[in-house]
Amino acid sequence: MKKLQLLCFALAATASSLNAQVKKADTKVFWSESFKKAQLPDGWTNVDVSKKDIQWIVTNQPYPGSYQYQQQAPPIASKSRGYYLQFQPGYIIDEDQPSWVKKKEYPDAWIQTPAINCKDRSSVILHFQQTFRYNADHARADAGLSVGVSTDGKTWTDFDVKNNIAPATDMFTPINEELNISKVAANQQTVYIRFYWKGYYSWYWMIDDIELSQAYGTDLSINRITSNTENGNTFGKQDKLSVLIKNNGTQTVKNDFKVKCLLDNGLNLSVTVPAKKQPLKPGEEYNVVFPPADLSQRSAHSVKFSLDYPGDELAANNTLSLKITAKESAVQNVTAFELNKNEANIAASQCKFKVIFYQDDIFRIWMAPDGEFTNPAGNDIVESFAIKNPTLTSTDKGTYYQIKSKSCVVRVYKQPLRFAMYDESDTHPIWEESKPLTYGAKTVQTMSRHADEYFYGGGMQNGYFSHRGTNVLIEKGNGWDNGGRPNPAPFYMSTAGYGAFRNTFDVGAYSFKDTLQFSHNENRFDCFYFYGPSLKQILNGYTETTGRPFLMPRWALSMGDANCYNRGAKGDDSKNYKGTGTTGTTPDVIKLVADKYVENNMPRGWILPNDGYGCGYTKLDSTIAELHKRGFYTGLWTENGIDKIAKEVGEYGSRVCKLDVAWVGPGYKFALDACKSAYNGIESNSNERGFVWSVMGWAGTQKYSTVWTGDQSGNWEYIRFHIPTIIGAGLSAQNAATGDVDGIFGGGADTYTRDLQWKCFTPVFMAMSGWAKKDKQPYIYGEPYTTINRKYLQLKMQLTPYMYTYCRESYDTGVPTTRAMVLEYPTDPVAQGKATQYQFMNGESLLVAPVYKNEAKRDSIYLPKGTWYDYWSGKSMEGSTWLNGYEAPLDKLPLFVKAGAIIPMYPVMNYDGEKKTDSLTVAIYPSGKSSFNLYEDDGLTRDYKTDGFAKTLIQADKDKDLAVTINAAKGTFKGQLTERVYLLQIHSSAAPAQVLVNGKKFKVYRDLAKFNKAKTGYYFNAAEQQGIIHIKTDYLSVKDDQKIIVKN
Known part of the structure; x- marks a missing residue:
């Protein structure tokens, strides 16, 4: 049955989805805004009803992702593209949402236009494009997304523009909204428009191409599909597609007309709208239902709706093209296979696959569910798609096609299509899918796990490095403590001899239990595989593809120090600053900190004198010069961008950028781009090297930035979980990985000293003051701590040539300086699991076993096979053994040297270049x-x-x-x-x-x-x-x- 809905002409709201294509200009438009100036236009006003400093923004970036939706939503694919309005309450609240719910506080806010002159306009139609995604959990009773119209900015007439879209619906095709606001706005000299988010905690609203026009006499539009959503559908053999149309004109439509549906460029469906019998009055909508169609044979369908009405004055809204996909579909049987040079092209019904070998030990499996290959990440993560002359052959083996290189074999099973990777002889399985890929809202690969197989990677996962038997989320979030994910990466590697990198910015989940499952929230599959068989060879392939870890300047191996020294003489902004930073101005860092390092004969490397929200700086050029005289390089912390970097680097001499979560918190592509911009900002404005610190990293961040673990409190637990954290980061090629010495909160003399000891055997580290009762310099606690800390910092300075050599090796191969035991002892079963998660190798020769408990001993130190020397006593001992009760008073870090070691050292010095x-x-x-x-x-x-x-x-x-x-x-x-x-x-x-x-x-x-x-x-x-x-x-x-x- 066709349903005719009568809607009030004055208040009816229309939703018309448009193709992402340029349309003919509407000659009746008299006011418009497309935000092309990349800033909030003059006269626009943010009204923060919540009083929580929540505002609409103008941006060209995606929605960053947030609590319960840890993935990016692409920028609205509007007609003008580029910059647009975005409201992002989900990101602003993020993981604090439970607290907001408990307090019954809501992120209500609207954005309001300046006064618009609608005088002499007998009718006024508001047009805009929008996408949104909202969470109805804990929503207030009056929650909604509305557009308001007012003639005085006080009394509003509101229109609901959710269009009955269900909560948590992904929306990629923008809705072209048309509201007839004539009753309020026609012939009015002063008209205000507002976009009002209220009563929902998350996630976002994107708006662009806002226009006011006079109404046409005859204007029919196709609004939106009503039978399906864009994804998450269940298809059957008798599905009825339906679409909503609307009379936007001022005249009643009295003649019959056809609405057509072209399905998958093949099946044509058509319905006649009986307007003669049931005239469509202005503002009325009509739901067109098409005859049944079999949609069960495909997992995705291309649909194009169109209408043709003689005399229609605006053809731009007469079509709607979109794709609708199934919630989950499985890949079917192989229907075609062809090898062409380095690339195999495979078909499985409508799904298309490419298996591309870039070299003999690196290949890519790339799936297009609808046959159209896409690469949303572009070249952001992958450094190069260059082909390096692989040698391939293909053979039909009956049940599978064999693609063979000089290093390995890819099997393409036929019924149904499944993939497997074997060694070069095609006799030893490396990995094998246990069932076909499934795809839809997410794409899932399922494999069987080998009995003795261990897994590593996933980026920096706080507290973890060996993942067998666990689930690992490839998404930012969960705070900064144990279990947090400050720098995830869509990469893992296996002791079976391979690594896998998913070329995507969409979040994922990896299960390393008996049945292996690897999923990402996207309707495509794009995975690079790296054959080892060694873990070091896998890291080489991974970083050859995603970028080598950056080589820091040599002085960056020395200790960094951070705080804010520009609080003003009276600390005027103390109400906004909850830390314990000093008052004063930037040059005060010289006498308050730099001179104290000198007085205490303490090794040092660099300082961030403006590390604090709203800190800023004064007299930066002279401060940098004076700090350099005392052995320090200077860097700057940023909370909102690097627009001044050319002057800060080129003129003043700044050489470090620390990117705060306030800026890079969106993560994924946004954070990777920020790191790249900061890194290039240093290198483009000097002849020196980029040195960047950031959180929210991803695959590829290793080529631009140090990654650190976030803001934590110093205690014994902090030390404990940081050891496997840094080890694990290295197994994703994050060579420069660390956490603040003794955290930024809390801490104490003993934990500071123990934490500093072991971090002296990692490439980079820093201490940040201003947030704890005691500052975080290595001399702050007095004796005996000052002497102990000096001893280890001087030892680190001496070891510079040893550690710098391994940083160069990391730049060349991707193998980190801080190494899990399994990297150096890959066949030792003790080293593969979590038994050795509290010790590591510094390079090939030094074994470090940090003390992470409040005691003067260390248990469970594992010495692998071979001869080892106690670094302090010189005592030799045979390996394949455990040490328990190893005496470790506060000044002694358990440290062992492998027999055969050759360790070069520079003279004792307090800063790079001093001697x-x-x-x-x-x-x-x-x-x-x-x-x-x-x-x-x-x-x-x-x-x-x-x-x-x-x-x-x-x-x-x-x-x-x-x-x-x-x-x-x-x-x-x-x-x-x-x-x-x-x-x-x-x-x-x-x-x-x-x-x-x-x-x-x-x-x-x-x-x-x-x-x-x-x-x-x-x-x-x-x-x-x-x-x-x-x-x-x-x-x-x-x-x-x-x-x-x-x-x-």
Whole structure:
């Protein structure tokens, strides 16, 4: 039955969905706004009814995602595109929504136009385009999305514009709203329009292309589909499509006319509207119901509705094209297969697939449910889609098609279509889908788990690194503490020998239980696979695709310090600042902090003097210059953008950007773009390197930014869960990953010292003051803490060449400096699971086991197979064992060195560049043949990207005697030393019989004081760490091989 709905001409609201295409200009429009100036137009007013500082904004960005909807909603696909109005209460409230509900507070607000002159307009039609998504949970009784019209800005006539759209409905095709507001606005000199969100907690409302026009005499429009939503449908064999039409004109429609439906470019349906018998008066709507159609054979349908009425004066609203998709569909049987060079094209009914090999060990499975391939992420995440000459063959194996490269095999099973990955011999399964992909509102891949398979990745997941048997959410949120997700990434890797990266910004959920399931909230599948078989090879492939971890300047390995020092002489903004930051102005950081570091002989690296909401800065140029004299580089914290970065970097000399959650909180593409802009802002305005800190990272963030864990309180639990957090971040190639030393809240002397100790064995870290009762500098608690903290910070400075070399390795390969035990011991079953989550390797040679309890010992330290040395005592022990009750007083971090280690060290210094590095200490723990390839560059500029660096291979060969070779440096860079002194520290329980350097016999010294004064020679100290041979050379050329023989 066709239903005729009579609506009041004056108050009727029309909703007409439009195609995203340019329409012929409406000649009757007399006022319009498309927000093309990228800011709120003059005269527009935000009215915050909630009194919570909630406002409408003009933006060209997507809705960021928020509580209960952790994904981005694309910007409205309006006629003009570009900038538009957005209201985002869901994002503003986010995870505080339960608190708002409890208090019965609502984010009510409207945006209001300036006065509009409608004088001499006998009729007024309001047009605008909109998309929205609202949550009806806990909604107030009068909740709604309404448009108001007023002639005085006080008394309003409101129109509901939800159009009976159900809560939580995804809307991608914009609705073209038409409201006849003539009763209020016609012939009025002053008219105001408002858009009013009230009574709902979330999520968003997008509005664009607002117009006022006079009405046409004859104007029929197609409003919206009424039989289906855009997604989440269930299709059958006798489905009746229906669409709502509207008479927008001032004249009654009295003649019959046809409304047509073209389904999937094939089936044509048609219905005659009996307007002769049932005339359509102005403002009336009519629901057109089409004959039954079989929609069950496809999971997605393209639908185009159209009407044709002679004399219609506005054809722009006579069509509606959209896609409707099923809630869930499964991929069917293979109907076509063809291999063309590096790409296999596969059809399964209407679904199309591409299997693209970019190189022999990297391939992509890409699905288009309707046959149209899309890549919403573009090149934002993937660095390059370049093909690197894979060698492929395909063979029909009966039940499956085999696609074979030199590294692996992809099986394409036929009935139904399923994928599997095997090794190159096609005999050993690496992964295999247990059922076909399902797609719809989300796309889900299901696999079987191997009995001994472990999983890592997912970005920075606070408190976790090994995921077997768990569920992992690939979405931002859940706070900053244990279980929070400050920097997720749609990537995982498996001990079975592969990694997988979903090329999307849509949120996901990965289940690593007996049945593996990997889903993302999008109606497409786009996944890159990386064959190892080692985890290091997988990380190499992942970062080759999504970008290598950035190489920070060398000074960035030193400690960072942050607070706000621009609160004003009287702390005028204290009502807006709940921390404990000092009053004063930016230059006060010099005497309050920088000079204190100097007085306490404390190592340092950089300072953020404006880290606090609303802080700002004064006299930045002179402050930066004075800080640099004291060994500090300077950076800036930002809460809302980097519009001043050219001046701050190019003129003042700022070299760090810390991006607060107030700016990058939307996450996903928004945060990735922000990190890129800040990173490039530093590099574009100086000849130096970008150094950025951020949260809300994603796949690809590693190429621009340090990721940190968020704002937390310092305590023992904080230390505990941060250890697996940083380990896990590294397993997603987030090499620069950390948390604030002892948190920003709370904390104490013991937890500060313990936290600083182990973070000295990670690449980057900082402390942030201003939010706890005590500030967070390493000297703040006095003795013995100051001395202990200095000891570890100086050790970190000494280890700079060792750690910097591994940061370069990370830049080259994606392998992090802070390494889970499984990266170095992949076949050791103890290292694969959570048993070793509270220890890690710093590079290949140093095992760090932080103390995370309030006690002077450490239990459950696992030493893998091999010989290990206690760093402090020099005691050797055999591995494949657990240490319990290891004595660890406050000044002692459990630290072990792997036999065979070669560890280069610079002189003790308090900041990068304080002293020359023309003497290089090399600590050697002899064991068979071993080597270390020392990396050096100028530590500051971007010359390293164009071969401005040198590598020095240091080799040790222990048989009867020990032969140490310091090979000639390969490569050059600005400021490179031409010669240096080598100070060898060889761990040995026995004194040598003789030491030869380049064939020359060295003098032995029995007295340490005399050895220290000597230019060359060697000295054996049996009491030092159970025996160390000290060898001192003269200045030797770095361009020549240097050979040292220690004879026993």
